[in-house]
Amino acid sequence: MDDTAVKIITQKLSENTDAKILIAYNSLDGILNILELLKKRNVDGVNNSNCGILCSERNNDKVKEYIEDADNVISEDANLQKRIVFMTCAYFAGIDIQDRCHLITITSHLQPFTYLSTQRMEQIAGRCRNGNLSETIIYDIPQNIPKSHFRDKEKYKNSLLSRADVYAEFMNSTMRVVENNPELKELGKFIDSFVDYSAKSKVTNADYPIKIIRKSAVEKCFVPSYFNIDALVEKWHLAYSLYTDRQNLYQELLSQGHEIRQLDGYCMRREKHDSSAIIDIKARNKEYRAERVRELRPLLLNWSQGGRNEMEYQKIYKSQDKQIQNLCHEFKKLSPYIDNEILFDGLAEKYENRKELRNYVNAAVFHAMSSDNAFKADVLAKFDYHTIQNHLRERNIGSVRKMEKLSKIKDVFRIQLRKTDLSNDVIPEFFSCFFKTSRSGSVDKILGLNPLDLPAPLQYITSDVSLLDLFIFP
Numbered sequence: 001m002d003d004t005a006v007k008i009i010t011q012k013l014s015e016n017t018d019a020k021i022l023i024a025y026n027s028l029d030g031i032l033n034i035l036e037l038l039k040k041r042n043v044d045g046v047n048n049s050n051c052g053i054l055c056s057e058r059n060n061d062k063v064k065e066y067i068e069d070a071d072n073v074i075s076e077d078a079n080l081q082k083r084i085v086f087m088t089c090a091y092f093a094g095i096d097i098q099d100r101c102h103l104i105t106i107t108s109h110l111q112p113f114t115y116l117s118t119q120r121m122e123q124i125a126g127r128c129r130n131g132n133l134s135e136t137i138i139y140d141i142p143q144n145i146p147k148s149h150f151r152d153k154e155k156y157k158n159s160l161l162s163r164a165d166v167y168a169e170f171m172n173s174t175m176r177v178v179e180n181n182p183e184l185k186e187l188g189k190f191i192d193s194f195v196d197y198s199a200k201s202k203v204t205n206a207d208y209p210i211k212i213i214r215k216s217a218v219e220k221c222f223v224p225s226y227f228n229i230d231a232l233v234e235k236w237h238l239a240y241s242l243y244t245d246r247q248n249l250y251q252e253l254l255s256q257g258h259e260i261r262q263l264d265g266y267c268m269r270r271e272k273h274d275s276s277a278i279i280d281i282k283a284r285n286k287e288y289r290a291e292r293v294r295e296l297r298p299l300l301l302n303w304s305q306g307g308r309n310e311m312e313y314q315k316i317y318k319s320q321d322k323q324i325q326n327l328c329h330e331f332k333k334l335s336p337y338i339d340n341e342i343l344f345d346g347l348a349e350k351y352e353n354r355k356e357l358r359n360y361v362n363a364a365v366f367h368a369m370s371s372d373n374a375f376k377a378d379v380l381a382k383f384d385y386h387t388i389q390n391h392l393r394e395r396n397i398g399s400v401r402k403m404e405k406l407s408k409i410k411d412v413f414r415i416q417l418r419k420t421d422l423s424n425d426v427i428p429e430f431f432s433c434f435f436k437t438s439r440s441g442s443v444d445k446i447l448g449l450n451p452l453d454l455p456a457p458l459q460y461i462t463s464d465v466s467l468l469d470l471f472i473f474p
Contacts, residue, residue, distance in 0.1 A: 001108045002030055004138050006037045009084065012102045012134075013044065019133055020080050022101040024124045026089040026114045028055060029285065030106065034086075052082035056090040078129075092124050103132045107243070109142040112206060115238040118252050141246055146204070148240040157233045160201060164212040164224035167199040171213070171222040186464065193466035194418055197473075203235040205474070292324055293348050300328065300344060304335045327351040330361050333470060337368035337457045346452065355429075358472040363433035363452050365470045370460040375416045375467055379434055382408040388446050398446040405431050405444065417468055426474055 005023065012021050025031050031053060038046040052073035072081055078098045085101075105121055107114045116124070125135055150156040171192070178188035200209035210232055214225040242248050253260050299316050303309070317328045327347050334343055343364070350356040369376040380386065388398040409427045413419040422430075431437075436451040437444045461470070 001106060001110070001138060001140055002033045002037060005034050005104060005106055006041070006043075008104060008136055008138070009034070009038065010041075010043050012104075013046075016133075020082075020099050020101045021084045021104065022080070022097070022099075022128070022132075023084070023086045023104045023106065024092065024116075025086060025106040026092075026116075027106075027108075027111050028053075028088065030108070030111065030114070031086045031088070046084065050083040052080070052085045054085060054087040054091040054095075056088065087127075091127070092120065095127055097128045098130060099128065100130050100133050101128055103128065103135045105135070105137045107137075107139045109140055109243060112204065112239060115235075115243060117234055117238060117242070118249070118256060121253075137249070139243065139249060141243060145244045146240055148236070150236070150240075153233050153237045153241065156236045157229065160212055160229045160232060161224060163201070164199070164229065167195055168213045168222040168224060171195050171199075175221070189464065190466065193468050197468040201232055203232060203239055207235065289321070289324065289352075292320065293327070293351075296320070296324065296327070297344055297348070300331050300335075301340055304331075304340050308335075323352060326357065330357065330472075334361065334364055334368070337459060337461060338364050339455050339458065342454065358474070359429055359433055360452065361470075361472050362430060363450075364454060365461070365467065366434050367450050367452065367454050368457040368461050373461065373463070375412065378412045378416055379409075382412060383435070383446060385435075385446065385449075389448075400431075400444045400446060402428075402442055419468070419473075423474070 005025075009021055009023070012019065023031070023034070025034075035046075035051060054073055073085055074080055074095075074097070078096045080097060080099050080101070103125060105116065105124055107116050109115075121137065125132060148156070150159065174188060174191050178184045195213075196211070199213045200211050202209045210228045212225055212229055212232070213222050214228075215221070216223050242252065250260055250262070296316070303312055303316060313328075313332060317325055320328060330347055330351075331340075331344055346360055346364075347357070350360045366376065366379075371377065371380070383400065406424055406427050409430055410420075410422060413422055413430075431444070432451065434449070434451075435444075435446045436448040437446055439445070461467075
């Protein structure tokens, strides 16, 4: 994708020495890679002074490492100040550009968050208020086409609407029962938290879950979140329809009345990809992120020890990129329970790997529960932990086979949290978060608790805190 973009940019530069080029690409790594490739190949007309990037403020520092004067990209009268300008999704709407440009729009299945609907492409094209000199769309199709349980987006939408109606009706009836029976107040909190977690959906495993119900401020009851449902349906269409065949996007644009032609020499060509530049970029990004995390450490520690002001936290949180925001979120959640310096350092080691972060957080949550917490007590009882502690040196004591592990952990989540959708791949992870173990063949031997060797909790998780809000689930 990036190599194709470089060729087209080079071609546009050679056609006209004055025309500006606007590239819409919702990937900073991809943008920086294209710039590196252009410089590496000594393309005429490409240097730091005439290239710019329009992106969100939280990425400005990252951009400035590669592009000088990154803020001076567009003037107050809406003219581009650079010959070649890239923009991410923060500028796909709400900005006017007076220049007539060669517009290049890029999406890639390797980064599904760059997928664009045809309506979004029209919106991007409309940024140039006086029209575009040309419009080019670069996209690719995955070799392994994703499969969905749903035949089309209408079936998917109907499924979401049906689920949303069920959850909303359940929540509203529960609210009425709790209001009429004050002794059920704590149960109401639990059910509220459970449905809040469960009433979400995502199109692919890589996506963040989105709520499909909301509480109406006017009607004071739960209703389907039609805006979120529409967003999910659009994502489904992109992932399972529009970008599953080379002709689909072409045909959809034609059906909407656009004049389209395919560029000869670019469609379906397999070419050697130059990945050296993006490898260098990723290495620099890692260094950049490490520096940001080092700067973040005293900010979050001071925030936690200085009264935990929510506005101050939001200011810190919003200034970070998405991965570091995950670190901030988990720190905020666990800092009342775990020594803050140890917690931050542990999260800083794991935050870039979703699975490692999930297991670290889940182990910390279990550690912070008191032994009489209903969930923890059930886990310990299921595996007869107290007997194991009294007979640690005896043969076969504490040995757990795979099926026993799966069955017992499933039972605890089903009984204590009413959660029944844990896969057999995830359950062993929870077991390893709960217990310190050794392994012999296919058998795990329980040695103790606290596999992270964390110090005693600052305080224990109380019964009114929902574990569904603390645990991380895939």
